[in-house]
Amino acid sequence: MKYKSSLENNEKYHKHNPRHVAIIMDGNGRWANKKGKMRILGHREGFKAVKKAIRFSLINNLKILTLYAFSSENWNRPLFEIKSLMELFSYALDSEIQNLKKYNIRFKVIGDIKYFDKKLQNSIYNAEKMTLNNSGLILNIAANYGGRWDIIQSIKKIINKVQQGVLHVNNIKEKTLSQYLSTSKLLPVDLVIRTGGEKRMSNFLLWQIAYSELYFTDVLWPDFNQNIFQHAIDTFISRERRFGGFKKYEK
Ligand code: IPE
Ligand code: IPE
Ligand code: MG
Numbered sequence: 001m002k003y004k005s006s007l008e009n010n011e012k013y014h015k016h017n018p019r020h021v022a023i024i025m026d027g028n029g030r031w032a033n034k035k036g037k038m039r040i041l042g043h044r045e046g047f048k049a050v051k052k053a054i055r056f057s058l059i060n061n062l063k064i065l066t067l068y069a070f071s072s073e074n075w076n077r078p079l080f081e082i083k084s085l086m087e088l089f090s091y092a093l094d095s096e097i098q099n100l101k102k103y104n105i106r107f108k109v110i111g112d113i114k115y116f117d118k119k120l121q122n123s124i125y126n127a128e129k130m131t132l133n134n135s136g137l138i139l140n141i142a143a144n145y146g147g148r149w150d151i152i153q154s155i156k157k158i159i160n161k162v163q164q165g166v167l168h169v170n171n172i173k174e175k176t177l178s179q180y181l182s183t184s185k186l187l188p189v190d191l192v193i194r195t196g197g198e199k200r201m202s203n204f205l206l207w208q209i210a211y212s213e214l215y216f217t218d219v220l221w222p223d224f225n226q227n228i229f230q231h232a233i234d235t236f237i238s239r240e241r242r243f244g245g246f247k248k249y250e251k
Helices: 002-011 028-034 039-059 079-102 118-130 147-164 174-179 226-238
Strands: 020-024 064-071 106-110 138-145 191-194 213-216
Touching: 028 039, 039 064, 039 079, 039 226, 064 079, 079 118, 106 118, 138 147, 147 174, 191 226, 213 226
Parallel strands: 020 064, 020 191, 064 138, 106 138, 191 213
Antiparallel strands: none
């Protein structure tokens, strides 16, 4: 019985627009390189593509847009690029805060941001606080995010509960781990889009994408636009999500 009802739940949004889209925004460096520009100019152009993706999400009534902005492995880059990315993030936050309010967007960051400088951390907390009561699109930015980090920080919280005696080991379920992930309050990820041609997750949401649909495009992130976003959505809608079950064919 339980099996049947969970299938029915999933079918509720089958063949509809995704509610939660997550994007791995890759290819800024190559975009700049092709044009003989510095990588940071690719990132700046990438910020324009971010605004296009947000506009599309608003027009199409998506509930959640999660954007992979900085991975826990991106610290492997030259210091200059890291600093430039942080500056761009700060600038983007300060310049867009009014628009977040205007368009009723709730801003949220997932990731281990304590490694960012204090000013950026404060801008993040401030934007989260100022948009907390907005009821429209949730704009969820993954910054210093790693899927493995997310799972580990959830496990730590679970162990804490076990040690406090409020949770028994036998009661640790899949739901328990999900409850302590950074995405716990968000709807499931329906669709992951990756630009830039690579076909890998690069430590983005790992646990969360068990049944997400994946869409890869060679388009470099700064060239991303509404048409490509629409194509990804159309592809999503045309797919059959079975969640391990099967389609009931008409007789
Ligand atoms: C993605 O573009 C943006 C971040 C990782 C911050 P890249 O900087 O990875 O661009 P490519 O992959 O080198 O082209
Ligand atoms: C993934 O892109 C991270 C972000 C888009 C923020 P990367 O460019 O870091 O991924 P790899 O190194 O090609 O796997
Ligand atoms: Mg890359």
